[in-house]
Amino acid sequence: MTADELTSGARELIASAALDDIGDVDDIEWAVRLLAVTPTHEGRDPRLLRAWACRADEFGSRLAPVPSTALVVERDDGLERMLLARYTSRPPTVELYTDTLALAEELVDARGWRAWYPAGSVRAAALAHEAAHAHLHHGPAKAALKQALGHTVLRLGRHRVAGHVAGAEEVAAHAYARTVCGLRRSPLLLTAALRTALPRPGREN
Amino acid sequence: MGVAILLVMAAGVGLMLTRRLPTAFALVLLAVVIAFLAGAPLTGENSVLDTVLQEGAPALAATMIAIILGSWLGKLLDETGIAGTLVRKIVEFGGDRPTVVALGVLAVSALVGTVTGSAPAAMLAGIIGIPAMIAVGVPKVTAAGTVLMGIAVGIPFELPVWQFFSTALELPIPTVRGFMVKLFPFALVAALAFVLVETRRRGTEHAWSLKSLDSSGSSGAKSRSRRAELGDAPWYALLAPAVPLVLALGFELAIIPSLLAGVLYALVTTTRPGAMNKRLLRTLYGGFEVAAPPIVLFVAIGILLAAVKLPGAVDALEPLVKAVSPQNPVLFVLVFTLLVPLCLYRGPLNVFGLGAGIAGVLIATGIYPAAAVLGMTTSYNQVFGVADPTSTQTVWSAQYAGVTPQQVMVRTLPYVWAVALGGLCVTAASHL
Numbered sequence: 031m032t033a034d035e036l037t038s039g040a041r042e043l044i045a046s047a048a049l050d051d052i053g054d055v056d057d058i059e060w061a062v063r064l065l066a067v068t069p070t071h072e073g074r075d076p077r078l079l080r081a082w083a084c085r086a087d088e089f090g091s092r093l094a095p096v097p098s099t100a101l102v103v104e105r106d107d108g109l110e111r112m113l114l115a116r117y118t119s120r121p122p123t124v125e126l127y128t129d130t131l132a133l134a135e136e137l138v139d140a141r142g143w144r145a146w147y148p149a150g151s152v153r154a155a156a157l158a159h160e161a162a163h164a165h166l167h168h169g170p171a172k173a174a175l176k177q178a179l180g181h182t183v184l185r186l187g188r189h190r191v192a193g194h195v196a197g198a199e200e201v202a203a204h205a206y207a208r209t210v211c212g213l214r215r216s217p218l219l220l221t222a223a224l225r226t227a228l229p230r231p232g233r234e235n
Numbered sequence: 236m237g238v239a240i241l242l243v244m245a246a247g248v249g250l251m252l253t254r255r256l257p258t259a260f261a262l263v264l265l266a267v268v269i270a271f272l273a274g275a276p277l278t279g280e281n282s283v284l285d286t287v288l289q290e291g292a293p294a295l296a297a298t299m300i301a302i303i304l305g306s307w308l309g310k311l312l313d314e315t316g317i318a319g320t321l322v323r324k325i326v327e328f329g330g331d332r333p334t335v336v337a338l339g340v341l342a343v344s345a346l347v348g349t350v351t352g353s354a355p356a357a358m359l360a361g362i363i364g365i366p367a368m369i370a371v372g373v374p375k376v377t378a379a380g381t382v383l384m385g386i387a388v389g390i391p392f393e394l395p396v397w398q399f400f401s402t403a404l405e406l407p408i409p410t411v412r413g414f415m416v417k418l419f420p421f422a423l424v425a426a427l428a429f430v431l432v433e434t435r436r437r438g439t440e441h442a443w444s445l446k447s448l449d450s451s452g453s454s455g456a457k458s459r460s461r462r463a464e465l466g467d468a469p470w471y472a473l474l475a476p477a478v479p480l481v482l483a484l485g486f487e488l489a490i491i492p493s494l495l496a497g498v499l500y501a502l503v504t505t506t507r508p509g510a511m512n513k514r515l516l517r518t519l520y521g522g523f524e525v526a527a528p529p530i531v532l533f534v535a536i537g538i539l540l541a542a543v544k545l546p547g548a549v550d551a552l553e554p555l556v557k558a559v560s561p562q563n564p565v566l567f568v569l570v571f572t573l574l575v576p577l578c579l580y581r582g583p584l585n586v587f588g589l590g591a592g593i594a595g596v597l598i599a600t601g602i603y604p605a606a607a608v609l610g611m612t613t614s615y616n617q618v619f620g621v622a623d624p625t626s627t628q629t630v631w632s633a634q635y636a637g638v639t640p641q642q643v644m645v646r647t648l649p650y651v652w653a654v655a656l657g658g659l660c661v662t663a664a665s666h667l
């Protein structure tokens with residue numbers, strides 16, 4: 031399937047009245063939904079997920095801009111793999127999926143979201159998102175994020191062990207990308223819109 | 236006549252490889268044709284109907300009961316959230332370090348692998364374990380391979396497998412247990428090496444995936460509803476998968492009571508007295524569904540074993556098999572290590588297929604002692620259980636991780652091949 035075919039399919043979906051207006055869902059709610067479907071959070075209290083989403087979002091948006099030294103590679107099989115970008119640590123590489131980026135830009139126009147996502151901002155957001163992952167992977171920021179989330183898994187008297195919250199890093203990376211790229215909405219909204227335009231599941235790797 | 240039987244066996248492999256016939260059906264067909272070629276009468280002593288079909292079908296009955304009990308316990312581990320809680324705790328404690336999470340999932344996979352091998356074990360450990368590993372940055376192929384290598388660590392202590400080899404090769408349980416204990420260190424070292432080497436080689440991976448907002452499907456919905464109702468399983472319930480193992484290995488209790496004890500422990504540590512009957516019945520019936528495919532296979536293997544042990548078949552095959560079977564220990568290790576790939580893709584050395592028949596021939600013709608055949612077949616089983624792209628656990632794990640079974644085979648094969656080499660060396664040193 032080519033990007034053009036998918037794009038025309040997306041246009042049809044966008045034009046159909048069956049689509050709900052996902053733009054009405056706020057950024058924190060998208061982050062809550064991401065955490066809710068992340069394994070290990072089954073049955074968690076939605077209020078706890080919201081608290082974690084808020085803290086991870088705040089952590090990401092306060093993260094100082096980080097330079098990325100990773101090699102950037104462009105590929106065109108993102109729609110097949112259902113990927114927009116990917117960071118691999120060995121060697122540090124950011125893969126940008128150009129077909130997905132192109133579809134995202136078209137979706138922004140079709141939905142009238144250009145004020146939220148300026149032209150070319152999706153690519154910038156992808157690079158920033160993966161730079162945040164690289165930063166969290168290699169530096170002390172990961173421990174700082176864990177402390178910021180405040181999830182206690184073990185308490186022995188005065189001592190407590192902070193637990194890892196799966197998915198929080200992803201929320202923080204999206205919040206970071208939104209902030210440093212000057213987007214008015216989270217890239218998570220764009221992810222949801224792309225997913226709606228691509229209903230067929232694909233292989234990721 | 237021996238050549239004709241071997242040609243029929245080769246045709247059977249072809250039918251299985253090309254998926255023209257399901258493995259179980261192909262094995263039964265093979266058994267009937269081999270019996271006729273061996274000159275067996277239709278009825279009476281050493282006959283097609285009475286010996287091969289009637290006596291062969293229930294020959295592995297004890298294994299089938301063990302499989303049902305293992306599947307029952309597996310269903311309980313799933314429904315009571317024991318397996319899921321184990322994985323969640325690992326992620327919460329070690330999520331910062333993907334290697335630690337992978338090692339934890341490996342341990343859980345090994346534990347559930349001792350209870351119920353194959354696809355049920357992969358699902359028990361993998362439904363939460365695979366996406367949890369991917370969420371902390373473990374690459375997808377490594378995540379799928381970790382679950383499979385973990386199950387392979389548990390295979391030497393999988394009680395239904397002990398029962399299978401004991402019945403199929405007519406060996407006492409202590410003999411099977413003794414070899415499995417020797418095989419276990421190889422499986423463990425290979426699995427640890429897989430996780431440590433592969434996570435180091437491949438590093439971590441974080442993807443901006445369009446599926447990051449997708450819900451996890453029906454099984455996830457079921458887990459969510461149960462945990463919303465009951466919360467995590469208590470810490471002492473998490474020991475349930477180890478109960479049968481401790482009883483069978485540590486106290487040398489028989490297999491079926493050991494598995495029943497595991498079922499009871501999982502039940503009483505997680506379930507209110509009023510709800511016990513309902514849960515026991517529901518999980519037992521669910522266990523039958525899980526156990527159906529292996530039971531069908533064991534019926535077919537029993538029939539095939541009965542056919543290749545017919546006097547006519549033994550007489551026909553003995554000179555041929557003897558001519559190609561190395562007796563020198565070094566040559567034994569070399570030849571059978573090189574033949575390892577023949578247990579993949581439903582190949583002739585797959586012990587849950589024609590390999591069982593070949594093992595039967597080797598024992599019936601007296602070419603190798605039964606204990607040596609045990610060493611050979613269990614070594615191959617370690618390879619088949621992880622790397623065969625047609626085995627259900629490999630297909631499930633790979634697809635659930637979002638990769639192909641072939642990718643998993645390529646990555647895991649060197650490690651499990653080394654396990655087979657280790658097992659064959661022990662076999663040659665001990666029994667040849």
